[in-house]
Amino acid sequence: MAAAPSDGSAHEPHSRELYVGLMSGTSLDGVDAVLADFAPPMPALRAHSHRPFAPALRAELLALCSTGANEIDRGAATALHLVQVYADCVAELLETAQIPAAAVRAIGAHGQTVRHRPDAGYTVQLNAPARLAELAGIDVVADFRSRDVAAGGQGAPLVPAFHAAVFAAAHPRAVVNIGGIANISMLRPAGGPPLGFDCGPGNVLLDLHVARHLPEAFDRDGAFAARGSVDAALLARLLDEPYFALPPPKSTGRELFTADWLDAALRGCTAAPEDLQRTLTEFSAQGIADSVLRWCADVHDVVVCGGGARNRTLMDALSELLAPRVVLASDALGIAHDHVEALAFAWLARRCVRREAGSLPSVTGARGARVLGAIYPR
Numbered sequence: 097m098a099a100a101p102s103d104g105s106a107h108e109p110h111s112r113e114l115y116v117g118l119m120s121g122t123s124l125d126g127v128d129a130v131l132a133d134f135a136p137p138m139p140a141l142r143a144h145s146h147r148p149f150a151p152a153l154r155a156e157l158l159a160l161c162s163t164g165a166n167e168i169d170r171g172a173a174t175a176l177h178l179v180q181v182y183a184d185c186v187a188e189l190l191e192t193a194q195i196p197a198a199a200v201r202a203i204g205a206h207g208q209t210v211r212h213r214p215d216a217g218y219t220v221q222l223n224a225p226a227r228l229a230e231l232a233g234i235d236v237v238a239d240f241r242s243r244d245v246a247a248g249g250q251g252a253p254l255v256p257a258f259h260a261a262v263f264a265a266a267h268p269r270a271v272v273n274i275g276g277i278a279n280i281s282m283l284r285p286a287g288g289p290p291l292g293f294d295c296g297p298g299n300v301l302l303d304l305h306v307a308r309h310l311p312e313a314f315d316r317d318g319a320f321a322a323r324g325s326v327d328a329a330l331l332a333r334l335l336d337e338p339y340f341a342l343p344p345p346k347s348t349g350r351e352l353f354t355a356d357w358l359d360a361a362l363r364g365c366t367a368a369p370e371d372l373q374r375t376l377t378e379f380s381a382q383g384i385a386d387s388v389l390r391w392c393a394d395v396h397d398v399v400v401c402g403g404g405a406r407n408r409t410l411m412d413a414l415s416e417l418l419a420p421r422v423v424l425a426s427d428a429l430g431i432a433h434d435h436v437e438a439l440a441f442a443w444l445a446r447r448c449v450r451r452e453a454g455s456l457p458s459v460t461g462a463r464g465a466r467v468l469g470a471i472y473p474r
């Protein structure tokens with residue numbers, strides 16, 4: 097057992113660097129929250145929480161992802177509802193870890209992306225960081241993406257720097273986060289900074305199709321898809337989307353992969369619902385596998401995080417497409433698949449507080465690395 101600190105306290109508060117990360121991604125499934133200690137060498141998870149969005153909040157967030165009436169008032173009101181969920185997560189983390197708010201250096205609160213248009217010069221994450229600072233009594237770092245966009249970058253993905261910090265190996269490795277959208281980071285032990293980009297849809301179309309056919313929000317464990325077979329003609333049509341042929345840097349979101357986009361691809365298709373689900377699952381896997389094979393075919397393994405790691409049919413399809421490379425969930429490397437993205441935003445908050453750059457211009461295409469985020473003091 098470790099010797100007691102010389103001041104007689106149970107802990108050594110000054111050696112701790114506690115940060116909270118709050119992530120609510122494009123799937124709109126809810127909030128992933130972590131409390132982590134970033135005192136070197138590795139982030140140590142102290143508590144985690146997941147709060148699903150209430151149906152009304154999810155519906156309003158989804159509605160705000162496309163053009164509609166009175167968006168400013170609706171956006172502001174919805175942001176207040178969102179940060180109430182954020183604040184509830186923070187309270188739960190502190191309660192679980194038995195830590196006072198004052199012990200936490202900052203919260204990294206991503207907000208909810210409702211527009212991502214880097215080519216037009218903006219990206220919008222709905223958030224109310226001032227309100228969250230007031231509710232939590234902790235400094236809040238928010239608006240991580242805008243500075244990279246202002247510097248000419250895509251503002252996404254922002255997680256490759258964190259992936260490199262925690263998953264780098266002695267061999268070339270890819271890390272794939274399968275959220276609503278799937279994004280990839282390519283880590284090389286020697287030779288250049290990490291690369292990364294958004295591959296295309298992860299779960300967003302899978303969830304959409306499930307919601308039309310089952311009383312469920314998602315295809316649990318990929319069981320629905322597992323009952324069907326791939327419609328090769330439909331798969332080829334889906335893969336015709338020009339986004340896949342674009343070279344990086346590139347990022348995408350719900351703006352492109354909408355219900356209308358899916359319906360246009362499905363027009364005239366008579367396949368059974370489970371065959372469609374299987375085909376959409378194969379489509380997500382193929383978009384990811386093509387990204388690996390085209391841009392980092394020399395990787396030895398592919399580490400998967402995000403909710404997609406739970407979809408067995410998707411993971412099996414990836415393993416098959418990428419063999420002999422090993423496809424493994426990040427859990428095997430010590431970080432649970434559903435904690436990685438929230439940890440990344442806790443890590444980015446720490447970078448901001450320390451005035452350290454958080455972006456990788458090699459990933460986003462920005463003119464240079466920038467300190468990301470704005471600080472709202474408690």
Ligand SMILES: Nc1ncnc2c1ncn2[C@@H]1O[C@H](COP(=O)(O)OP(=O)(O)OP(=O)(O)O)[C@@H](O)[C@H]1O
Binds near residue numbers: 120123274408
């Ligand atoms: N048991 C499961 N089986 C299959 N799919 C699952 C399961 N659990 C979660 N998922 C999928 O994972 C999704 C949520 O993943 P996640 O939270 O990583 O995505 P996200 O919110 O879009 O995050 P981000 O944008 O940060 O990547 C769900 O919408 C669902 O499609």
Ligand SMILES: [Mg+2]
Binds near residue numbers: 120126128
């Ligand atoms: Mg999520």
